[in-house]
Amino acid sequence: MHVVILGNGIAGITAARTLRKRDASVRITVVSGESDHHFSRPALMYVYMGHMRYRDTVPYEPGFWTKNRIELVRGWVVRIHADAHELEMDGGGRLAYDRLLIATGSVPNRFGWPGQDLDRVHGMYSVQDLLALERATPGIRTGVVVGGGLIGIELAEMLHSRGRHAILLVREDSYWRNVLPREESDMVNRAIRAHGIELRLSTELASIEDDGRGGAGAVQTATGDRIEAQFVGLTAGVRPNTTVVEASGIDIARGVRVDEQLRTSAPDVWAAGDCAHVHPSVGEPFLEQVWYTCRAQGEVAAENLLGGSRAYSRGIWFNSAKFLDIEYQVYGEIPNRPASGVKHLYWEHADGDKALRICTRDGRFIGLQTMGMRYRHRVCEAWIRDGISVDDAIAKLHLADFDPELYRRHAPAIRAGLKEVSA
Amino acid sequence: MRSTEDALFDDLHPTQASTWEEGRPDLDLATKASIAATVLGVLVVALCLIRPSFASVLGAPGLAGVALLLIGGTIGWNRGVYVPSGAGIRNDGVFFGASYRPSPATLALTLPFCGLYTVLWWSNYGTGMVFLGIPTAAAGLWAYGHAQTVRYAGSVALLLLAAWMWFGDYTPSSLDSVNPLKGGIALVDPLAMALRGSSADKWFFYTVAYTTGVSLMAVRMAFRYRHNRYHLARTASVVFWQASFGFVVPMLLSKMGQKEHYFSYFWPLKPEYLLPFNVVDNYWDGGTVARAMFLWGVMMSLVGVPVLTYLYGKRWYCSWVCGCGALAETVGDPWRQLSDKSERAWRVERWSIHGVLALIVGITVFLWTNEALGRPWMDHGRASGLFWDWYGFFIVAGFAGIVGTGFYPVLGSRIWCRFGCPQAAVLGILQRFFSRFRITTNGGQCISCGNCSTYCEMGIDVRAYAQRGDNIVRASCVGCGVCAAVCPRGVLKLENGAMGDRFEGADDPLGEMLRSLGIRPRTGDPGDR
Numbered sequence: 001m002h003v004v005i006l007g008n009g010i011a012g013i014t015a016a017r018t019l020r021k022r023d024a025s026v027r028i029t030v031v032s033g034e035s036d037h038h039f040s041r042p043a044l045m046y047v048y049m050g051h052m053r054y055r056d057t058v059p060y061e062p063g064f065w066t067k068n069r070i071e072l073v074r075g076w077v078v079r080i081h082a083d084a085h086e087l088e089m090d091g092g093g094r095l096a097y098d099r100l101l102i103a104t105g106s107v108p109n110r111f112g113w114p115g116q117d118l119d120r121v122h123g124m125y126s127v128q129d130l131l132a133l134e135r136a137t138p139g140i141r142t143g144v145v146v147g148g149g150l151i152g153i154e155l156a157e158m159l160h161s162r163g164r165h166a167i168l169l170v171r172e173d174s175y176w177r178n179v180l181p182r183e184e185s186d187m188v189n190r191a192i193r194a195h196g197i198e199l200r201l202s203t204e205l206a207s208i209e210d211d212g213r214g215g216a217g218a219v220q221t222a223t224g225d226r227i228e229a230q231f232v233g234l235t236a237g238v239r240p241n242t243t244v245v246e247a248s249g250i251d252i253a254r255g256v257r258v259d260e261q262l263r264t265s266a267p268d269v270w271a272a273g274d275c276a277h278v279h280p281s282v283g284e285p286f287l288e289q290v291w292y293t294c295r296a297q298g299e300v301a302a303e304n305l306l307g308g309s310r311a312y313s314r315g316i317w318f319n320s321a322k323f324l325d326i327e328y329q330v331y332g333e334i335p336n337r338p339a340s341g342v343k344h345l346y347w348e349h350a351d352g353d354k355a356l357r358i359c360t361r362d363g364r365f366i367g368l369q370t371m372g373m374r375y376r377h378r379v380c381e382a383w384i385r386d387g388i389s390v391d392d393a394i395a396k397l398h399l400a401d402f403d404p405e406l407y408r409r410h411a412p413a414i415r416a417g418l419k420e421v422s423a
Numbered sequence: 424m425r426s427t428e429d430a431l432f433d434d435l436h437p438t439q440a441s442t443w444e445e446g447r448p449d450l451d452l453a454t455k456a457s458i459a460a461t462v463l464g465v466l467v468v469a470l471c472l473i474r475p476s477f478a479s480v481l482g483a484p485g486l487a488g489v490a491l492l493l494i495g496g497t498i499g500w501n502r503g504v505y506v507p508s509g510a511g512i513r514n515d516g517v518f519f520g521a522s523y524r525p526s527p528a529t530l531a532l533t534l535p536f537c538g539l540y541t542v543l544w545w546s547n548y549g550t551g552m553v554f555l556g557i558p559t560a561a562a563g564l565w566a567y568g569h570a571q572t573v574r575y576a577g578s579v580a581l582l583l584l585a586a587w588m589w590f591g592d593y594t595p596s597s598l599d600s601v602n603p604l605k606g607g608i609a610l611v612d613p614l615a616m617a618l619r620g621s622s623a624d625k626w627f628f629y630t631v632a633y634t635t636g637v638s639l640m641a642v643r644m645a646f647r648y649r650h651n652r653y654h655l656a657r658t659a660s661v662v663f664w665q666a667s668f669g670f671v672v673p674m675l676l677s678k679m680g681q682k683e684h685y686f687s688y689f690w691p692l693k694p695e696y697l698l699p700f701n702v703v704d705n706y707w708d709g710g711t712v713a714r715a716m717f718l719w720g721v722m723m724s725l726v727g728v729p730v731l732t733y734l735y736g737k738r739w740y741c742s743w744v745c746g747c748g749a750l751a752e753t754v755g756d757p758w759r760q761l762s763d764k765s766e767r768a769w770r771v772e773r774w775s776i777h778g779v780l781a782l783i784v785g786i787t788v789f790l791w792t793n794e795a796l797g798r799p800w801m802d803h804g805r806a807s808g809l810f811w812d813w814y815g816f817f818i819v820a821g822f823a824g825i826v827g828t829g830f831y832p833v834l835g836s837r838i839w840c841r842f843g844c845p846q847a848a849v850l851g852i853l854q855r856f857f858s859r860f861r862i863t864t865n866g867g868q869c870i871s872c873g874n875c876s877t878y879c880e881m882g883i884d885v886r887a888y889a890q891r892g893d894n895i896v897r898a899s900c901v902g903c904g905v906c907a908a909v910c911p912r913g914v915l916k917l918e919n920g921a922m923g924d925r926f927e928g929a930d931d932p933l934g935e936m937l938r939s940l941g942i943r944p945r946t947g948d949p950g951d952r
Contacts, residue, residue, distance in 0.1 A: 035427070036426035036428060037428075040873060043874075049515050050517050052872075052877045055425075058426075061765060061766060063766070137438065138442055162443055163448070320868050320913060325512070329868070329912075376866070404904065404907055405917060
């Protein structure tokens with residue numbers, strides 16, 4: 001059997017590895033137009049900041065692919081011929097498959113802003129985006145980054161690290177407020193400003209001005225301000241990359257439509273990762289576009305490609321990020337706005353750069369979120385799964401502490417200082 | 424093998440470097456003055472080395488002045504660089520700086536180190552150091568793929584040698600008989616008189632330079648990692664051990680008429696502490712104190728090392744006590760990211776480090792057998808001569824010195840510790856199979872970014888374990904904790920805990936050892952290394 005995987009991101013590569021682990025004889029081919037090898041997408045920022053070279057973001061040595069008999073094909077696919085079980089490549093070549101996994105990832109959102117297709121207007125998603133940013137850098141004095149989310153703050157940090165004036169435009173009245181509760185969001189606002197990055201809240205992009213040579217020269221905000229900028233970063237979220245699928249007659253919803261086993265409408269075709277819009281038999285359809293869920297979907301898809309019937313379920317939610325110097329971790333449910341039946345307990349260190357939030361429902365521990373501190377995944381997950389009481393969790397808080405050795409332990413101060421807040 | 428993307432980014436490197444350089448914040452006047460003070464201090468030392476008569480003029484006040492320039496300058500310099508940007512991981516531009524790839528600038532840093540070690544052992548081995556030692560190192564590096572580096576090194580070395588002969592008091596014909604460190608020795612002489620009551624020699628100069636280097640670069644670590652108490656503590660610890668038991672204590676012992684003994688080193692890193700030609704003549708027959716020194720060493724080698732390593736991993740020694748570790752963790756820190764992370768390097772490492780261990784174990788067993796049989800094969804004089812001529816020349820001077828330290832800017836900061844040190848080999852075997860230490864991976868939080876692997880000075884591909892959710896249990900890990908510090912997702916934590924939950928092979932140590940040596944096949948998991 002020949003399995004072709006379209007895309008070498010974390011979903012596609014996890015699927016390839018899982019396939020080989022489960023089956024020694026299946027022929028595996030991974031097709032990518034973006035890069036020769038799988039690399040860590042979240043690590044691209046470190047290449048720009050000089051923490052690493054591009055080659056350091058590549059998790060497997062070239063020999064890994066030959067050793068595990070995973071064939072790599074470099075090229076863009078333009079169409080899937082589902083009936084013929086064939087991929088049509090850019091340039092006319094054909095690649096036959098017995099089973100196909102679509103793992104094409106996502107593309108940055110562009111909301112039809114005037115000027116969004118000018119030179120030096122980019123998302124921060126692909127290797128090509130990073131290369132374009134590198135080539136533009138000598139001409140950048142000021143860069144405007146549109147979008148108050150994870151990629152936005154990273155792109156602002158990147159520009160700042162190279163001595164460029166970075167301005168972050170955030171539509172909401174506070175950073176990442178559609179995910180973070182008020183206090184944590186405020187903490188990040190302060191950190192952004194303390195680093196010398198300009199933060200403009202409640203500010204929307206209206207248009208991007210041409211500098212007269214087809215490149216970005218300035219942006220206009222919805223309130224009529226004009227900001228000169230030689231680079232505009234569009235980081236207002238991503239959407240599933242369905243370009244190839246659209247031309248192929250496979251069902252699309254917000255992404256490639258799949259059932260809970262990640263099967264698409266076409267025979268022998270599955271989809272996983274950012275591009276998949278999952279429609280479970282019970283419950284609401286969902287998109288899950290973070291590293292961990294893509295990894296989990298890649299695993300499920302691989303098992304089902306080999307004849308399994310495992311339903312994808314992401315398990316207890318977790319995520320992490322780093323806002324400049326502040327690390328962030330979340331386990332379980334932490335609503336960003338008041339939610340019925342959910343109580344919030346919050347503690348913040350006097351330094352203003354460490355915090356812990358616990359959410360409870362009916363006295364049960366349902367979620368924990370930290371800023372500037374590390375907590376243990378397995379412990380927090382077990383507490384949530386077992387539904388332990390919030391008092392129990394608070395009493396055992398030190399068991400979940402994952403900060404380095406010799407660090408000051410905050411559990412006693414947290415126990416004494418946790419206060420009920422709204423959200 | 425370069426991928427298409429590697430080539431594209433390599434082409435952009437000059438642009439990256441220049442835009443980064445132009446975007447750096449301006450330093451304030453105090454910082455510039457501090458840099459000037461540091462440079463002035465170094466220049467005075469260089470001047471003493473070139474013109475020894477200048478050192479005699481300086482005397483004790485001059486030495487104190489140099490110390491003040493260096494200490495004050497280093498504090499001001501690092502303060503000016505690290506304080507304005509706030510506390511946190513500061514690796515911006517690490518791969519953009521000129522010193523981070525082989526270039527004339529790298530070699531301007533490499534050669535003084537290589538030169539120092541060459542000159543130190545000069546009187547022992549004379550021109551052999553030049554005609555055997557340096558080409559050996561060069562051939563090794565060449566084979567390793569640094570031909571370009573070797574060509575640069577060769578030409579810069581020739582230029583330096585010419586300059587030294589031109590400006591110095593030396594001629595080629597007197598190379599073997601002169602002491603090229605004369606000026607440096609004269610500079611530190613007042614300190615030697617005060618500490619141990621006798622004149623300085625080249626080893627005293629070396630120890631002072633070493634301790635100074637460790638202490639000054641520890642200032643950099645203290646500013647750089649001021650948010651991280653683990654790094655502050657381990658840095659303070661290596662400075663303490665180097666300054667006390669690596670320097671002042673042996674000197675005071677010497678002043679009191681005792682042996683100049685280094686309590687923080689044991690067999691097999693200091694093999695002579697357990698070799699009969701030294702033990703019998705100098706320690707066992709050298710009085711009660713000398714005998715106690717010998718017994719301390721035996722006790723540490725046989726009991727202290729296994730027990731402490733069981734409890735804390737090899738880090739208790741390698742990154743908290745050892746002098747070589749002290750140098751690597753302070754002076755070597757700017758180059759830690761240059762260590763080779765490839766599987767090939769790991770293979771070379773396993774053969775090389777265990778080869779040195781086997782060699783020194785063999786020598787020790789042979790010499791004690793010889794001793795027990797009443798020295799039928801060689802007397803102490805011949806044993807000592809042969810040992811120092813061969814092990815001393817190739818391993819101590821060549822491997823640990825010239826290559827181990829001189830090539831920090833080419834191969835990273837732990838070359839000796841990773842590829843050669845027999846003490847590290849012993850500690851590593853204990854750590855791998857009989858220790859509570861591990862680096863814990865925090866569930867599924869790894870995003871494979873590679874910061875951990877990049878900044879591992881031992882060349883461990885930390886990410887390979889972390890991205891599978893496995894704990895890291897590796898013989899070579901010295902527990903510096905930098906992988907955990909640079910991780911942007913809070914994934915890694917150095918811990919000591921129960922043996923059973925360290926890693927999946929904990930209950931089958933023999934099988935794991937056979938697999939790690941390639942004797943027994945791996946399971947075929949595509950995540951396996």
